[in-house]
Amino acid sequence: MIRVFFSLCLMASASAYITTSLVIDEECLNFTVYPVQYELIIKPTIFKNQLFFYDCDMVITVIANAPEVTMIELDAKDLVINETVVYRDHTNIINVNTPFTYDRVNGKLKIYLNEPLRVYKRFNTQYQVRIWFKKIVRYDTPGVFAVRYDDDIEGEKYMILTRLSRNHAKYFFPCFDNNRFEAVFKFKINTIPGERGMQYINSSLVIAEEQRRMNRNNYIFIEYQPSPQVSLNEIGFVYSQFSNASMRARNTNDTIVIWAPGPTMIYYNYILKFGQSIMNLIHEYSTIDRPIMYGPINIVAVPSNLNGYEIGSWNLLTNGYIRLAYVPELTSIRQLEKMTFELTQQLCRIWLGNPGEHPRTTWKEEWFKEGVATYFAYYFLGKYHHNGESYKTGWPYGFYGLEMRHRAMLVDWHHSTPSLINFNRTLAVEIPPRYTELMTMKTASLLWMVENWIGTEKFHAALVKYINKRRGSYISIEDFMINLDKETVECFHQFFNGSTSSRVLDSWIHQSGYPVINVEVFRDRSPNVILLKQRKFMFTKEFRYDTKFLIPISYVIQHNQNCYNCHQPRFTISTSTYSFAENLNGGWIILNRRASGYYRVNYDADTWLLIAKTLQENHLSIDELNRAQIVSDVFALYAAGDLSYELAVEILSYLDKEQSYAVWESAITGFELLKIEYAACDFTKALYEEWQQFMRRNVKAIYDTLVEDLEQQQQRRLFRSNIITFACAVQYEPCLHRVRQLYTQQLGRSVGLDPDSRQACYYTVLSDHSGALMQNLTWFEDEDRQIATNRMREESRLMYRLPPGMKTNANLFLNATTHPSSRPSAPAPQTRLPGSSGTLQTSIVCILVAYLFTTIF
Numbered sequence: 001m002i003r004v005f006f007s008l009c010l011m012a013s014a015s016a017y018i019t020t021s022l023v024i025d026e027e028c029l030n031f032t033v034y035p036v037q038y039e040l041i042i043k044p045t046i047f048k049n050q051l052f053f054y055d056c057d058m059v060i061t062v063i064a065n066a067p068e069v070t071m072i073e074l075d076a077k078d079l080v081i082n083e084t085v086v087y088r089d090h091t092n093i094i095n096v097n098t099p100f101t102y103d104r105v106n107g108k109l110k111i112y113l114n115e116p117l118r119v120y121k122r123f124n125t126q127y128q129v130r131i132w133f134k135k136i137v138r139y140d141t142p143g144v145f146a147v148r149y150d151d152d153i154e155g156e157k158y159m160i161l162t163r164l165s166r167n168h169a170k171y172f173f174p175c176f177d178n179n180r181f182e183a184v185f186k187f188k189i190n191t192i193p194g195e196r197g198m199q200y201i202n203s204s205l206v207i208a209e210e211q212r213r214m215n216r217n218n219y220i221f222i223e224y225q226p227s228p229q230v231s232l233n234e235i236g237f238v239y240s241q242f243s244n245a246s247m248r249a250r251n252t253n254d255t256i257v258i259w260a261p262g263p264t265m266i267y268y269n270y271i272l273k274f275g276q277s278i279m280n281l282i283h284e285y286s287t288i289d290r291p292i293m294y295g296p297i298n299i300v301a302v303p304s305n306l307n308g309y310e311i312g313s314w315n316l317l318t319n320g321y322i323r324l325a326y327v328p329e330l331t332s333i334r335q336l337e338k339m340t341f342e343l344t345q346q347l348c349r350i351w352l353g354n355p356g357e358h359p360r361t362t363w364k365e366e367w368f369k370e371g372v373a374t375y376f377a378y379y380f381l382g383k384y385h386h387n388g389e390s391y392k393t394g395w396p397y398g399f400y401g402l403e404m405r406h407r408a409m410l411v412d413w414h415h416s417t418p419s420l421i422n423f424n425r426t427l428a429v430e431i432p433p434r435y436t437e438l439m440t441m442k443t444a445s446l447l448w449m450v451e452n453w454i455g456t457e458k459f460h461a462a463l464v465k466y467i468n469k470r471r472g473s474y475i476s477i478e479d480f481m482i483n484l485d486k487e488t489v490e491c492f493h494q495f496f497n498g499s500t501s502s503r504v505l506d507s508w509i510h511q512s513g514y515p516v517i518n519v520e521v522f523r524d525r526s527p528n529v530i531l532l533k534q535r536k537f538m539f540t541k542e543f544r545y546d547t548k549f550l551i552p553i554s555y556v557i558q559h560n561q562n563c564y565n566c567h568q569p570r571f572t573i574s575t576s577t578y579s580f581a582e583n584l585n586g587g588w589i590i591l592n593r594r595a596s597g598y599y600r601v602n603y604d605a606d607t608w609l610l611i612a613k614t615l616q617e618n619h620l621s622i623d624e625l626n627r628a629q630i631v632s633d634v635f636a637l638y639a640a641g642d643l644s645y646e647l648a649v650e651i652l653s654y655l656d657k658e659q660s661y662a663v664w665e666s667a668i669t670g671f672e673l674l675k676i677e678y679a680a681c682d683f684t685k686a687l688y689e690e691w692q693q694f695m696r697r698n699v700k701a702i703y704d705t706l707v708e709d710l711e712q713q714q715q716r717r718l719f720r721s722n723i724i725t726f727a728c729a730v731q732y733e734p735c736l737h738r739v740r741q742l743y744t745q746q747l748g749r750s751v752g753l754d755p756d757s758r759q760a761c762y763y764t765v766l767s768d769h770s771g772a773l774m775q776n777l778t779w780f781e782d783e784d785r786q787i788a789t790n791r792m793r794e795e796s797r798l799m800y801r802l803p804p805g806m807k808t809n810a811n812l813f814l815n816a817t818t819h820p821s822s823r824p825s826a827p828a829p830q831t832r833l834p835g836s837s838g839t840l841q842t843s844i845v846c847i848l849v850a851y852l853f854t855t856i857f
């Protein structure tokens with residue numbers, strides 16, 4: 001049977017196969033020849049002398065979409081083509097004189113015919129293109145490659161696998177290299193297990209389940225069921241000697257199967273159990289017992305440094321084994337975090353739509369699917385940690401909201417960053433990797449903003465209802481918005497201006513970047529008048545134009561009796577200036593409750609000072625997430641030249657009392673913002689040194705607390721690890737001393753380094769010895785070594801780029817007691833600043849932007 005997906009419209013009138021009205025408004029693809037089915041008989045060979053190849057006999061069933069075609073052009077890279085034939089009803093129509101030409105450089109295989117192809121629409125004719133070829137596989141070949149590993153019991157082993165994202169299928173077999181073509185794949189694998197000189201292979205995986213298996217003359221023929229219709233980046237093939245372990249979900253037959261070398265299987269219990277919990281959470285959430293996947297989800301732990309899953313993989317996933325194995329003495333808490341996030345995100349992708357479904361759920365805008373999958377990944381992780389082991393201290397889901405927001409904002413401010421709608425119908429695999437964070441994190445942040453605005457329960461009820469309703473059909477952002485509004489329209493009357501969820505989302509999806517809201521309080525009026533002014537947030541000086549984002553405004557005030565909007569955060573602004581009345585009674589106002597809005601806020605100096613005062617005196621009276629937002633904003637605004645050094649330091653100097661993980665995360669990521677190139681604050685070495693000193697002083701308390709605390713609960717470990725890395729990065733002497741000691745200890749004995757301190761340790765040791773490390777490392781350790789090396793390089797680049805800057809008064813004073821080192825990353829002796837940081841006299845400060853509001857009132 002032929003089911004052509006994207007070329008539906010070309011045959012809509014003629015074909016009997018098209019039964020449903022699936023044509024919607026899919027664009028017709030204009031190509032002359034379409035593939036319908038690929039049949040591959042692969043004979044892989046792995047010699048122990050490291051010669052790897054496969055012979056393949058393949059048949060592509062194609063149909064023609066244009067008359068007068070006498071040549072079929074295929075994409076094929078790095079293959080050895082042996083022979084080609086083309087059949088029309090068992091008649092070979094290949095051009096005998098020149099059957100084919102193969103342009104190896106451009107990767108084009110042209111097959112010549114002695115008669116033109118008949119257009120499918122008129123003649124219903126299919127053709128079989130048969131190609132014999134050989135592929136030599138090496139360790140570093142793109143698309144399909146070999147991996148060597150040590151099996152603890154049997155010694156050196158090899159495997160072959162594919163990673164076909166980014167148009168690499170043409171390295172695997174000749175194909176029509178277009179991700180919009182979908183075809184059925186039939187695989188047959190022929191192996192000779194255990195011939196002389198060859199490695200014994202007993203597991204081979206493709207994207208379909210095994211149908212039958214035959215033994216003949218030492219050969220094993222494995223035939224797989226026909227796959228559903230998939231595009232090239234959704235195919236996979238893994239050929240190895242792995243064993244497996246599996247786990248099933250509670251209410252459905254959903255099964256995760258992990259594949260890895262036999263002796264290491266024990267390390268995969270953690271991820272298996274985790275995957276099972278996430279599947280259960282997804283089922284609970286979706287309220288229906290619909291399986292995530294028909295058939296098992298195979299996950300292969302590849303003993304190499306593969307980093308992340310492929311977007312398109314659905315029932316055969318591959319990832320580097322440090323992203324799957326949990327080895328307590330080697331896996332750091334960050335690696336554990338990354339591992340759980342990646343699997344959750346991938347399971348959400350699969351859940352939201354995969355080729356194995358019948359009928360299939362198709363997302364018109366794949367960037368949107370990516371964003372929704374990421375949003376759900378954080379949502380389920382939050383639930384997992386809340387219900388699970390971390391219950392004791394809680395792991396507020398809001399913390400993940402902050403994380404997505406920070407990650408999105410870091411990439412979203414550049415002038416050249418496109419708006420989300422720009423990705424339009426681009427397939428997710430074809431969106432450049434530099435926009436991955438934007439597409440996933442920004443979309444997720446916007447959803448989080450809307451969730452906080454209309455209320456979690458209402459939002460999720462609408463979301464899950466929509467997803468269940470659209471199962472097996474199309475999801476588009478337009479349709480999504482209409483339905484979201486329908487479900488949330490009951491609160492229409494609460495919106496000042498009739499803003500709906502869709503209008504809010506729409507506004508943010510169509511504009512690039514994000515705004516900063518400048519808040520000015522006119523305290524001499526009664527009631528006080530609060531003026532909001534939005535403009536594009538930029539670190540650099542250019543492009544700071546006024547914006548008209550539709551911003552849901554929520555706020556809290558210090559003396560919050562009689563504050564209507566504090567309880568009903570339901571008003572939006574869409575103009576670049578807006579004012580409203582609220583009595584502050586001499587207190588502060590803080591915008592962006594729970595930090596859920598995708599924008600930054602700057603206040604007038606008086607309000608900032610009031611906020612700083614409260615932070616100093618009773619920081620717990622301000623919500624944790626708001627403190628986190630304030631800290632993040634202060635760093636960003638300082639870097640952008642919108643806040644003076646004195647004011648920034650005045651606000652942040654309460655950090656020595658701060659014990660919150662979320663806030664310190666903001667401080668750590670915020671500190672990095674200072675290093676942004678061309679930022680308007682005119683950063684210098686002298687200022688950098690001052691900031692480092694400032695942070696050293698503030699990190700002391702939390703560092704001491706965490707290092708002495710033996711709690712091994714996950715969030716605590718993560719907090720500790722991040723604080724240690726940060727403290728060492730700002731040259732906090734006790735931290736440097738500690739990690740140097742750890743390093744020396746592990747050199748002498750066979751004990752490993754504490755994985756959570758490893759990155760800090762490598763960074764420090766590398767800095768001490770200007771780049772000289774270490775004996776042979778495991779992949780777990782090597783990842784941290786690479787991160788440390790990169791950070792060191794960035795630090796040197798920063799030092800190279802920053803002008804020295806004038807010595808400030810504070811620096812002159814300090815120079816009397818410190819010994820500045822010529823090497824940038826060398827440890828500086830610990831120093832204490834005199835007095836309160838608020839009194840620091842600096843001559844180089846970022847200019848406080850003055851808001852010149854002419855008489856608006």
Ligand SMILES: *[C@@H]1O[C@H](CO)[C@@H](O)[C@H](O)[C@H]1NC(C)=O
Pocket residue numbers: 030031
């Ligand atoms: C396909 O595109 C070519 C030029 O790009 C055009 O000449 C031809 O008419 C198109 N065919 C169809 C079926 O649209």
Ligand SMILES: *[C@@H]1O[C@H](CO)[C@@H](O)[C@H](O)[C@H]1NC(C)=O
Pocket residue numbers: 082083132
């Ligand atoms: C491929 O070519 C080799 C010689 O170059 C020949 O021995 C072999 O039979 C060919 N294989 C097929 C399937 O045509």
Ligand SMILES: *[C@@H]1O[C@H](CO)[C@@H](O)[C@H](O)[C@H]1NC(C)=O
Pocket residue numbers: 202203241242243244261262263
């Ligand atoms: C393959 O063989 C290895 C031993 O070499 C064994 O550990 C593993 O379980 C086998 N895999 C399968 C799928 O039978």
Ligand SMILES: *[C@@H]1O[C@H](CO)[C@@H](O)[C@H](O)[C@H]1NC(C)=O
Pocket residue numbers: 243244245246257296
């Ligand atoms: C896992 O391996 C066993 C042999 O060890 C095999 O019988 C079983 O079919 C494998 N499971 C899957 C899902 O392939």
Ligand SMILES: *[C@@H]1O[C@H](CO)[C@@H](O)[C@H](O)[C@H]1NC(C)=O
Pocket residue numbers: 251252253
């Ligand atoms: C699970 O699989 C078994 C047999 O393969 C089948 O009988 C059962 O109906 C399935 N259950 C669900 C919930 O799909």
Ligand SMILES: *[C@@H]1O[C@H](CO)[C@@H](O)[C@H](O)[C@H]1NC(C)=O
Pocket residue numbers: 027421422424425
């Ligand atoms: C998105 O693509 C569709 C068709 O591909 C087009 O009609 C639409 O105008 C595009 N939208 C934007 C905002 O570019």
Ligand SMILES: *[C@@H]1O[C@H](CO)[C@@H](O)[C@H](O)[C@H]1NC(C)=O
Pocket residue numbers: 496497571572573574575578
């Ligand atoms: C409400 O809408 C009016 C006109 O539609 C607009 O002028 C005003 O700025 C809006 N107010 C808010 C808070 O968005």
Ligand SMILES: *[C@@H]1O[C@H](CO)[C@@H](O)[C@H](O)[C@H]1NC(C)=O
Pocket residue numbers: 775776
């Ligand atoms: C490290 O490498 C040396 C040789 O370079 C080797 O003898 C030693 O066994 C290796 N250690 C580990 C832990 O692999």
